Amino acid sequence: MIELTVNGIKRQVDVVPEMPLLWVLRDELGITSPKYGCGVAQCGACTVQIEGMAVRACQAHIGEIAGKSVVTLEGLEKRDQHPVLQAWIEHQVPQCGYCQTGQIMQAISLLDLISQPTDEDINEVMSGNLCRCGTYPRIRAAIHAAAAKKMAEK
């Protein structure tokens, strides 16, 4: 049994230690906002936070994160009022929406690092998150809007 904390709740899973966190979340724990897109850290659709850091869940072996705290989009604090999620809704970013939970988790991490990112900052930090539908113009706009909102709230 491997024990970890997911979205504030202690969970135990009976799997091999090499199993990626992504599949533990999806298939063993039924948490589906982290998506399988590539399995090799090329798309970012599985992005979650481990100990507060944005990580590709397909690359994190469950054995190595025993005892650690994992937060997925479902477990974000005050999710309904979260400025990044609000901006994503206001700008109607998604098309198919499959990559968007990963995009959002990465954008939250970006804004934690850089409170007022430029387009260049966004390009740099968000380039690991692939969107096949082509929502990039709206992702940029939503990140700027969320940054402005966070600034205004301070």
Place this chain on the structure above:
Amino acid sequence: MGELQRLSRRAFVFGSAAVAGGVVFGSYGDAAQAATDSDNPLSAGLGPNSASFNPWVEISPDKITLIAQHADIGQGVGSIQPIMIAEEMDLDPGQFEVRFAGPSPAYFNTGFADEFAPFVAADQSPAAEEARAKTLEWLRQSGLQMTGGSSTLPDTYEKLRVAGAVARETLKAAAAKRSGVAVADLRTQSGHVILPNGTKIAYVDLSADAARIPPVLDAKPRDPSKWRLLGKPMMRLDIRAKVMGELKFGIDLKTDGMLYASVKLNPGKGQPLKSYDASKARAMPGVRKILEIKNGVAVIATNSWYAMKAVDAIACEWAASAYPAEQADHWSVLESSFKPEFLGKEWRKIGDIEAGLKTGRLVEAEYRAPYVAHQPLEPLNGIGLVTDKGMDIWVSHQSPRFVQYVAATAIGLKPEQVTFHNQWAGGSFGHRLEYENVRVLAEIANQMKGTPIKLVFSREEDFLQDIPRQIAIARHRGSVDKSTIVAADLQLASTTPLKGLLERSGTPSKDPDGQLAAGLWNVYYDIPNFRATSYEAQGLSPSTTWRSVGASTSGFFTESFIDELIHAAGLDPMQARIAMCTVPHYRKVLETVAEMSDWKGPLGNGRGRGVAFVESFGTPTAEVVEVTKTERGIRIDKVWIAVDVGKVVDPVNFENQVQGGVIWGLGHAINCELTYAKGAVQQTNYNHHEAMRIYQCPVIEVRGLENDPKVRGVGEPPVPPAAPALANAIFAATGLRIREMPFNKFIDFV
């Protein structure tokens, strides 16, 4: 499948000219008939005291359900289709549930009428309209239920509003009967019928009464000037659930007692497995079973990852592919396909092409477009359960009735024994018109009878089995006399995407592939001597429809070549196109993009602009791309795009779709190709086939025009002009004329 085969024989009398898009606009009466004349598939599932007036509206005592007829592959069907009904019913978002349509001929796609009729989209002559009306009748008889060809709005714009109006008027009639008030004195608002004294009766409270009266079939939809929701910025119904991570895609579903499967199939597409060694896989964690299927192996395990790891450990020996093993030989076959025996069709001939080519200066150029992959981010998947009665399949797919056919055929059932449950898709771009996951899932679930099986393709397997976009070579010739383009002779050799799809759908056609005419024959410039000819290469990789299909390659060939002719004539690329354009409202699209981009000729200083205009699926689209030559390569700075769709019904989503189409067109033109080696594609993940990431994404300014007399789709039309506009811009900035995709083989990009 008899009915669908009849479609294949009859609709393709016209040469399967799947070229132009749009809907045949009958009278409201015709549309109302379309909404009610087929057996209503909702009737069978109705509970007590519930009413359904047509295949799109269901009212029970506790809720209102609106049917999204098409598949939602990210284009917003699950929102705009119910909202078109809700507009007419005076329902507000939140007052109804949305369900995807099941398989039924009632959901035949009227939007294909234009595509299948042998006339270019701009031809609105009586002869063209008559041919479209005939095609519509054939579509009605065949019950072709398919999402594709940018047809979701052309198909449903009128019939769903009629369906909503019928529901509204029937509810009013029920309220009139109950209250004794004349229908003329009743009005509707927010899900209620309102009596003159202010009394409100909720629609759901009228369901039992409404079920007992005949639907009011002569109901008319409102004039767009009366719209509350449509035509104005609105919130797509699926946005919040997608942002909150709450929307369940097909891959997110789970049922009790379910086991997980993953597969390894012959990468030489369609060929069998010769032998395999699963001894290593059998001992791996979580593995329950190893199955041999028609063209590969499957592992059943306790989760997807165990299944993928184990299937990866199976050593397989495959039969050789039926197409050439090496990519160079694919190109050779194409090169030798410009011969009479491979003639698809001479689609159009104007003037005297041979004499025209001998006038003035001859310009010749060869263009190439490679195989490319679809690769939506959600990989192929599905859940299947086979019992003694038949099969249930939960999968996202664009052709519900063909899913029934393919699954049933794979395991010896009748199509009606397959119950199909459509799912939200994490993208498609043409991928979910094909059947690899459906066929394989049926085989696996049949061997695991009684156990629900969830199949997930690994990304690598998805790439290997992805039936690619067509590969093509164009050999174009033209002539220029002083400042006039005298002739254009457009010739193309290509694999056949639509023919291939039809064959795999169980409705083979021997007629020329109409998609090879798309972007080739529908050229609207005043060129006195013109010819467009397709050749169909034989024996190459199967290919299929990829966002914008034939026009995705021919748009690049044609509009690059037109640009070469314009430069040879010493003209301005924008002014020359505007001057040559023969269709007034298409010319307006070009004038609009010229105005948006403030086009004033060459920019200089390593900067360049290119323009391209392509009509695909009936939607005229013009794009200007601006690039800068930097030390690190070409940087795409900005794109302006004007699109005439007749009516913009959802402006926010319209902009999102158009921007997405531009990004799709640019990204794949720059970065993507699939190449075969030893019979398998060499690109098996996104690092090999990247398309566009955010760092390359330009600013994209969008304008929708509403001059076309028909309502047109917009999912695909922004794609075809993107590549030629970029190539033309690179030429303007650098003098380098790129005639082959992907462009990064010839020039670096920032």
